[in-house]
Structure formats: structure tokens, C-alpha cells
Amino acid sequence: MSIKKTIVVTALATALSVSIVGAAAAAQTQMKQAIGTQQSSLSINDAMASIRSVTLNGITYMSIRDLGNAVGVYFEVNDKGGVSAFFQGHTIELRGLSKEIVVDGAARELQYAVENVNNMYFITLSDFISAIGAESTLDGAGQVSLSTVQKVKDPSRVIWLNASSLLASVIEEEGRFDYIVDAKTGQFTELLTTTDASDLVVAPNGQTAAYSVESGAVYVIDLASKQSKAVTYDGSIKPELVWSADSSAIYFLQGDKGSVIAKLNLSDGKISKVLEDKVDYKANLSVSADGSQFHYTVIKPGAVTADSSKPVDQDDVAIDLTGTEPQVYRFDASIKDGKPEKLTATTDDKVFVGAAADGSKAFYVSAEDNKLASLVSVAKDKTIAKLIEDKDVLQAVMAGNKIYVLADGGSSEIVYEIDAATGQKKELSTVPNSVTELIVAAGAPIAIVSDGQVSVDNNGQWKKVTQ
Amino acid sequence: MKSKFFKNIAFTAIALTVAFGSISMANIADAASKLSGKIVINGSSALLPLTLQAANEFKKLNPKVKISASAAGSVTGPQAVRKGIADIGACDWDASLDVPGFKKFDGQVANKVAVIPFAAVTNSNVKVANLSTKQLQDIFSGKVKNWKEVGGSDAEIVVVNRAFGSGTRVNFQMKALDGADFMTKGDNYKEVKSSGDMKTAIETTPNSIGYMDLVYVTSKMTALKINDIAPTEANVINGKYKVWSYGYYMTKGQPTGATKAFIEYVQSKAFQNGSLKKLKFIPISAMKN
Numbered sequence: 001m002s003i004k005k006t007i008v009v010t011a012l013a014t015a016l017s018v019s020i021v022g023a024a025a026a027a028q029t030q031m032k033q034a035i036g037t038q039q040s041s042l043s044i045n046d047a048m049a050s051i052r053s054v055t056l057n058g059i060t061y062m063s064i065r066d067l068g069n070a071v072g073v074y075f076e077v078n079d080k081g082g083v084s085a086f087f088q089g090h091t092i093e094l095r096g097l098s099k100e101i102v103v104d105g106a107a108r109e110l111q112y113a114v115e116n117v118n119n120m121y122f123i124t125l126s127d128f129i130s131a132i133g134a135e136s137t138l139d140g141a142g143q144v145s146l147s148t149v150q151k152v153k154d155p156s157r158v159i160w161l162n163a164s165s166l167l168a169s170v171i172e173e174e175g176r177f178d179y180i181v182d183a184k185t186g187q188f189t190e191l192l193t194t195t196d197a198s199d200l201v202v203a204p205n206g207q208t209a210a211y212s213v214e215s216g217a218v219y220v221i222d223l224a225s226k227q228s229k230a231v232t233y234d235g236s237i238k239p240e241l242v243w244s245a246d247s248s249a250i251y252f253l254q255g256d257k258g259s260v261i262a263k264l265n266l267s268d269g270k271i272s273k274v275l276e277d278k279v280d281y282k283a284n285l286s287v288s289a290d291g292s293q294f295h296y297t298v299i300k301p302g303a304v305t306a307d308s309s310k311p312v313d314q315d316d317v318a319i320d321l322t323g324t325e326p327q328v329y330r331f332d333a334s335i336k337d338g339k340p341e342k343l344t345a346t347t348d349d350k351v352f353v354g355a356a357a358d359g360s361k362a363f364y365v366s367a368e369d370n371k372l373a374s375l376v377s378v379a380k381d382k383t384i385a386k387l388i389e390d391k392d393v394l395q396a397v398m399a400g401n402k403i404y405v406l407a408d409g410g411s412s413e414i415v416y417e418i419d420a421a422t423g424q425k426k427e428l429s430t431v432p433n434s435v436t437e438l439i440v441a442a443g444a445p446i447a448i449v450s451d452g453q454v455s456v457d458n459n460g461q462w463k464k465v466t467q
Numbered sequence: 468m469k470s471k472f473f474k475n476i477a478f479t480a481i482a483l484t485v486a487f488g489s490i491s492m493a494n495i496a497d498a499a500s501k502l503s504g505k506i507v508i509n510g511s512s513a514l515l516p517l518t519l520q521a522a523n524e525f526k527k528l529n530p531k532v533k534i535s536a537s538a539a540g541s542v543t544g545p546q547a548v549r550k551g552i553a554d555i556g557a558c559d560w561d562a563s564l565d566v567p568g569f570k571k572f573d574g575q576v577a578n579k580v581a582v583i584p585f586a587a588v589t590n591s592n593v594k595v596a597n598l599s600t601k602q603l604q605d606i607f608s609g610k611v612k613n614w615k616e617v618g619g620s621d622a623e624i625v626v627v628n629r630a631f632g633s634g635t636r637v638n639f640q641m642k643a644l645d646g647a648d649f650m651t652k653g654d655n656y657k658e659v660k661s662s663g664d665m666k667t668a669i670e671t672t673p674n675s676i677g678y679m680d681l682v683y684v685t686s687k688m689t690a691l692k693i694n695d696i697a698p699t700e701a702n703v704i705n706g707k708y709k710v711w712s713y714g715y716y717m718t719k720g721q722p723t724g725a726t727k728a729f730i731e732y733v734q735s736k737a738f739q740n741g742s743l744k745k746l747k748f749i750p751i752s753a754m755k756n
Binding site: 156157171172173175176196198199212214235237238239256257281283284297299301302303304305306308312313315316317318319321324349351365367369373392393394395408436437 | 501505507509515516519520522523526527528530531533535536537538539540542543546547549550552553569570630631632682683686700735736737740741742744745746747750752
């Protein structure tokens, strides 16, 4: 539908205050006059706004004009006896005393009809929010906040870039879109659009991020200039990229089976092998700050016995899964001709969390049948210690030398912070059961994923930053 | 002292995005962390790296789901499911249907998880870059025994075949050889049991020819054009190159519980266009048919 730009805004203000209305509209519109209005205070896009309101039959209505002005709605009188509101590329048509609104040409119904009071249109806040597609929050003090900031929708992955920005990645059939998201407002800017890039891995210096493409080439993108530069066109598969602590090199597992640990120097693009021991299916590479200690997991596929000479319908196949649980390995590259050391040999399932910066310990979530999942550390001398064993560990992530744990607390989930060096545990907070993931980084606030949406701790308030 | 600030935040905060379109399902951390269960996956060696990569990622979101994987050729996947010793049978063909050499596995459901291109490959010493379907049929049946008969050097051809039960073999026979039979014995004939063994055999055996998933092709071998069409992802997607198949996760009936959640993870946009592509498979959504 084309928008008639010829109608000036002043006409709109008039229509919204209904001081002059067309004859037909006036006939339809039964005004409720001489009802006193109050001023309500709302936080709209992080700024306080004073909105006129009235209470009719116990229902609070707010001035459409005031709300619209506060969020930046553009109004026009339309030829249907009402007004059209234009907001963020959408058109909303509404009329006084009518529950029906038309959004982008499709009719839908409000919970309460728009009221005409003292020559002004009023609407309930929930209907207004619904109509323009805003988000609202109600804090513990009863303060309503309304946000119309457009946010990244349905990100597949969100990580911290630095203390004030997140990286949100959206993967669609047509490609991959990476956005830098303001952690306070949710406003975002595009960083990178590609068809075949891997997840971006942010360098410890926070200035660049690395990614590989289908050909195997590795690129580094400058987060400020948004310019990417190829650092190698090596065609090998690189399932995981891990930055060195000084951001000068990238370590990676090489090959479809992740058999080799390799190092890519960014200054000259040269690749060298750190470890090639013919052991397949390495994963979860972690490198110590000095680049000498490597931790990773190895998973061994099950052994299958099958006699292909027998008829297929005899199903002569057997699977031996003995010893197929993931195990944690450590490799000390500072020892000449050193061999990787298997730190664990237990039969629990292990989800690797990370390793201490000095390489002294590795951490994993241990899961066994009919037992609570626990957070476990394993030291260089293979000493295993349980750091959390009285709660079911749902997720554990590492940031710097801290481990953040989301644990089952019954009616709500508990967030713990563990000091990787001492193992000291601190209960930080409780969050609703809907929280499925913590997003953490050293020096950044905690972010949570709840019902698929990311919220950031903003001085004790959860600020939603994605949709 | 325990902070209570999280509790003060009303999670009644609602995203009322009704008016401007449907609320699509969020795809970040969809999986419930409390999901538990045990999944055993067996079958195609071609799909094993993909399965293990997906398992590693899935378990980070679902630490209480244990996933074990093994491979011994595609047919052992649906066999293991039918026998009740695996929850998922990884198979390079739709085993719920009859294919040459194998009857359908009744009651099993084929869940597409990847597109797998296959390539005819030779040892790097072979000076032939292109073969027609007829030439491939003649070589793999043993009728043509010397590379000079197809434009190469005067050297005896060593045929390396996958053992019976391999999904790669089924697909190569159906799509590269147009259903023609393989030779089964001879001085210059070898059979190998896995994709990895095929890679080793081709890399180390002069004058050899075999076939494998495109992902396994290395710089130490040559991936042949077939009928002048190169085995590339682009040629698979644009329909010019015919030697490919879907990879399937076969399940006994519709999958449920942790098995269902894992299959959905592998089929998700994030995995298909992320790790799956990184491992040089093609997303299932890329294909028009």
C-alpha cells in the first residue's frame, strides 16, 4: 500500500486530538468529555516520558499521541475516518471506538476499543505495545519500561566481544550474518555477511576475530574497521580455532577427524604442526597462556563386528562400546619429544569446559546414569576433584580464570562462580527455570538465554538484547 | 551474601511482537538442558566425523545425554537399529526403500541429515583426469585393465572397491556406474572396509582407482571428472554432477526424546550451515529435490 505523503503531520496531530474531524468521522466518534486526565510516567527506550492517561471503567488508557510521539510514530489522517500510524516500516490503521486495527493490511483486534476522551484518542498500553510490536518490562518497583529498539532476531549464537558489546550470529539459508550488539540497548550493526564462514572466534585482545571458510582458508576480521584479511588459504578442514593468549597466532585441530594440533602464525601465515600422533577425533582444544600446555578430549568410536558374508536380514552385527567415553588429554609442548598424557580413564560421560590459563588443571562436566551431573577438575597429576556435586550441573562455561555454572536449583536455577585456581565456589544468584544458557566473558556482565532470547545483567535488571 | 537481584527482575516481561509478524522459534539453545538419555549411533563411516562433531556440540547444551558412535559401513546402521542395539542407523541411502543389493528395512524412518558428494579418485601418478560412465563401468567391471585404454599411461589399473554393505559403494554403483556390476576378484583388485581405508589405499597404491566421499579427497590423489563434470559442491547443487546422495539417520519409527532432539540439532540451520559445511558436507536445504 502506498503512503500518501501529501498529508502533513499537523493534520495528524489534529486528528489525534480530534479537535477537527471530518463529518463522517465525527458522526461515528462519540467523545467522552470532561474526564480528567492524569500524567503517567513510562520509561521508553531508556528515557522517561510523561504520558497522559485516563481511567474508564477501571481500565487505564493512554494518549496515543503521547505514546506515539515518545516512540517516534509518524501519524497521518486516513480516508477511513481514522488515522494511520507509520512505524519502523509498518503501517497501522486505527479508529476511535473500534477494537479493530489493520496492521500492514491485515485486520486484527485489540483487547479494548480505542477511546475518544476530551477530543483525544486513548488506548491501553498493552494494546499499544501489541500494535507497534514493542517490548515491555515491569521491574520489581512496578516501573514499566517500553522498548521499540529493533533487535537481532533468532540468533543461533551469541558471545561477548568486550565488556559492552556482544556478537550475535544469525544463520539463514542464504547465508550467515554476524552483528555487533550494544549490550545496554540491543541496538546492532552488521559486522560480517558471508555464505560459508564458521563461527567467529574473538581474539583475547578484543580487536579482531577469526573464522574459516569452506575452502579451509582462515580470515581475521578487524572488529573496528570490519575489514577481513585472509591469513592462510590452506585447504585442510579446521573444525576448531583457538587464539593464542597474545593474539598473535591461532591454534587449530586439523582434518575432518581433528587428528592434528596445528599452529597458524598470523604474521607470516605459516602453519606448523604442534602434535601429530595419529589419534583421531580430538576436540575441545584449550591452550595455556604461554602456549605450551594443550588440553583436549578424545573420543573413541565403538568397535563393530559385522560379517558381510551373511545375509543382511540376519543382522549379524555387534557393537562394543567399551571405552568409548570421552577422555581428557594433556600435551606439554615444552618437553622435547613429549607424548600426550591421558589424564582421565573413567567411564563417566565428559563435557569439556576448559583449562586453567596456566595449564595446571582442566575442567569438565561429568555425567553418569542416575546421578547428578557434576563439575570436575583434573590436575596434571591426574587428581580428580569434584567442584560441584550436590546440584545437577546444567551448563558450565569458562571466562578467564572463572567458571560459571548453571545448576538445577529446583524451582529456579542457581548460578555459581568457581575460581579455577582455588576451586572456591560462590553462589551468585538464582535465575528462572527458563534460563538454558549463560554467556560470559572476563570483565563482562553475565548474559543469560531464556526462551531463546538473550538478556544482559544491567545493574541488577535483565535487559533483553535480542528477540 | 547471596544476591537476589535476579529475582527482582520480573520475567513477566513480555515480548509482544504479535503485530508485525509471527514469532519464530528461537534457535539459540533450544534444547532443554535437563534432557537426558543415551543415544547409540552406528553405520556409515562417511557420516561418522559429522556425527561426532554434532554430538560434541549437542552435549554442551545437553550434558546428560550420552552419545556413542561407531561405523562399519552403512548397512550395519539400519541392521543395528532393527536388532535394537542402536537408536540411529547412519546410512548413505534411504534404507526404508529397496536399493540394488538391499531390501528395505520395514518400519524404519529415514531422516535426512546431509548431502554427500562422491568422487571417483585415482592415485596421483595416474594421468587421466576425466572418465565417461562407460569407461568407469569398464574399469570397475574389469573389462578395461590398463590406463592406456582410457588415455593414460601404459600401466595396469588397480581397482579398489568398498566392501559389500558400504553406502558409498551402493551410491557409486547406482549413480556413477549406472547400476553396472563391480568386478569381485583379481590380481589387481582390492576391497577395503571404510572410507579411511580407501583413502590410505588410493594414496599409497600407484595406478589405483577407487571412490569416496568428496570430503575424504586429499592432495595426494586426483578426483576425476565424470562425463566432463567436476565433482564439486557447486556442480552437485546445480544438478550437473549426479554422483551424490543424502545421508540419513535411520530410526525405528519416528524418533522420540533425546534421539529426536539430536536429529533436530543436526538438521538445524545452525549446524547445517555451520559445522556441517565446515566438514565439507552440503546442507540438505541446498538441494532442490
